[in-house]
Amino acid sequence: MIRKLDVPMELGEGVEVRVLAWHKQEGDAIAEGEALVEWETDKAIVLVTAKQGGFLRKLFAREGDWLKVGEVSAFFADSLDEPVPDDRGAAAQGLIANFETT
Amino acid sequence: MPRLFFREALARALAEELDRDPRIILMGQDIGAHGGSYGETRGLFARFGKERVRDTPVAEAATIGLAAGAAAAGLRPMAFITYLDFLMLGLDPLVNYAAKLRFKSAGQLTAPVVVKTTTGAKGQGPTHAQCIEPWLMSVPGLTVVAPSTAGDAYGLLKTALRAEGPVVYVDHKELFPKGGEVPAEETLIPFGQAALRRSGRHVTIVSHSFMSLLTVDAAALLSKEGIEAEVLDLRSLWPIDWAALGESVKRTGHVLFVEEGQPVCGVGAELGFGLRERGVDAKMARLGAVRAPVAASQALESFVIPDAARIAAAARTLLEGRKEVPT
Incomplete structure (x- = not known):
C-alpha cells in the first residue's frame, strides 16, 4: 500500500514549514519509532517519527524546500518494488506518524 | 528569490x-x-x-x-x-x-x-x-x-x-x-506606493495587511463567477497612493474597501471620501468588522471579522447595485 506524508492540519491554518533535514533517503527502510524528517515552522521545530514500518520511496520536498499545510512531502510503500505514482496529488492513505513540536 | x-x-x-x-x-x-x-x-x-x-x-x-x-x-x-x-x-x-x-x-x-x-x-x-x-x-x-x-x-x-x-x-x-x-539584493520600498495583487475590470477591492491575502482569495472566488476584481494592497496607509487608487477605480467604476477593523471612521471611510474629493466618481461600499469587540472564541472571532466569502459577497452586492447597511 502507498502511504503519503503531508503537513498535518493540526499545525494550524495557513502555516508553512521549511524542510530542515531528512533522516531517511529514498529507498531506505523505516521502522516504527524512527525519525523521518525535521521541519521548521515560524515558532518551532517539528520532528516527524514513523508509527509504522515500510520504505521511503519518493521525496517531493528536499532540505530547504517549503510545504504548506496539506502538501505531500513523500510517498512510502510496504515494499521496494510496489509501483509509486509520480503524481504528488495521487490518492493515498496517510502514513501513521508522530509529530513532536519543540 | x-x-x-x-x-x-x-x-x-x-x-x-x-x-x-x-x-x-x-x-x-x-x-x-x-x-x-x-x-x-x-x-x-x-x-x-x-x-x-x-x-x-x-x-x-x-x-x-x-x-x-x-x-x-x-x-x-x-x-x-x-x-x-x-x-x-x-x-x-x-x-x-x-x-x-x-x-x-x-x-x-x-x-x-x-x-x-x-x-x-x-x-x-x-x-x-x-x-x-x-x-x-x-x-x-x-x-x-x-x-x-x-x-x-x-x-x-x-x-x-x-x-x-x-x-x-x-x-x-x-x-x-x-x-x-524576499529579494536577494538590498531593496527599499518607498512609502505611498500601493501594490497591485490582481488585475481586473469589474470592481476594485482595496485592503491592507492580512486582509489583502483574503481579498486575493475572494477575487479567485469571484473570478469563477465571471467577476474580475482588481486587488490593490495599500502597503502605506499614510501617505496614501491616491494616483493608483484613482486610476483603478475610474476604470472599474466600482470600489469596495475591506479592512479588519471597525469601518466607522475607518480606512475605507477615508479612502472613499478622499477619492470623491479628487473627482473620482464610482459606486462604493465598505466591509469591516461587525460593531462588536473581537471575541477570544474562534467561532465568534470569525463572526466578527471579514473572511474571503464575506468579501466576495460584498463585491457582488456592490456590483448588483443593492444597498446593505453594515451591522
Whole structure:
C-alpha cells in the first residue's frame, strides 16, 4: 500500500514549514519509532517519527524546500518494488506518524 | 528569490540597517536574548549587543517616550510594541511629542523614531486584536505602513528606519506563520506606493495587511463567477497612493474597501471620501468588522471579522447595485 506524508492540519491554518533535514533517503527502510524528517515552522521545530514500518520511496520536498499545510512531502510503500505514482496529488492513505513540536 | 519566514525578513532588514547606521537602536519587551515576541530579533542581541538591542519593562508609554526623546537627541530608535492595542498606552509620547516635534520646533528638531507593532485577530481576544490603524492615519506628522508579504515587510521596514519622521510600522499576527519571497539584493520600498495583487475590470477591492491575502482569495472566488476584481494592497496607509487608487477605480467604476477593523471612521471611510474629493466618481461600499469587540472564541472571532466569502459577497452586492447597511 502507498502511504503519503503531508503537513498535518493540526499545525494550524495557513502555516508553512521549511524542510530542515531528512533522516531517511529514498529507498531506505523505516521502522516504527524512527525519525523521518525535521521541519521548521515560524515558532518551532517539528520532528516527524514513523508509527509504522515500510520504505521511503519518493521525496517531493528536499532540505530547504517549503510545504504548506496539506502538501505531500513523500510517498512510502510496504515494499521496494510496489509501483509509486509520480503524481504528488495521487490518492493515498496517510502514513501513521508522530509529530513532536519543540 | 530566497523564501523566508516573515520574522526572518524582519530580522534581515533590522540586521542590515543596524550594520549600516550606528544611530539605530532597538527597544522593546523580550527583544534581547529572547529574540522578540515573534522571533523577529533572533540573533541581533548577540551580534549588536545590549546597548543597541535593549530589553524594556512592560511600560509602553515609557518605552516610546524614551525612544522619541532619544530620536530628538540624534539617535534612530525603533520601539517594539507587541500588540497594537498596547500602543494606546504610548499614544501620548507618540502623538503629542514625536509627531508634533518637527512642527513645534519649526523644523529644528525631528523625531526619527519607528514604532513597530502587530495588528489583528488570531485568537487573543478583545484587547489584543484591535485594528486601530485609522486612529494613527488621522495624526498629522505620522507615517503608517502595513505590509502583507515578507518582501514588503523587509522593504518597508528598511525605508522606515531611514525616514525623518515618526513611522508606525504595523505587521499582522497571521502573517508570521507564512513564508514569502524576499529579494536577494538590498531593496527599499518607498512609502505611498500601493501594490497591485490582481488585475481586473469589474470592481476594485482595496485592503491592507492580512486582509489583502483574503481579498486575493475572494477575487479567485469571484473570478469563477465571471467577476474580475482588481486587488490593490495599500502597503502605506499614510501617505496614501491616491494616483493608483484613482486610476483603478475610474476604470472599474466600482470600489469596495475591506479592512479588519471597525469601518466607522475607518480606512475605507477615508479612502472613499478622499477619492470623491479628487473627482473620482464610482459606486462604493465598505466591509469591516461587525460593531462588536473581537471575541477570544474562534467561532465568534470569525463572526466578527471579514473572511474571503464575506468579501466576495460584498463585491457582488456592490456590483448588483443593492444597498446593505453594515451591522
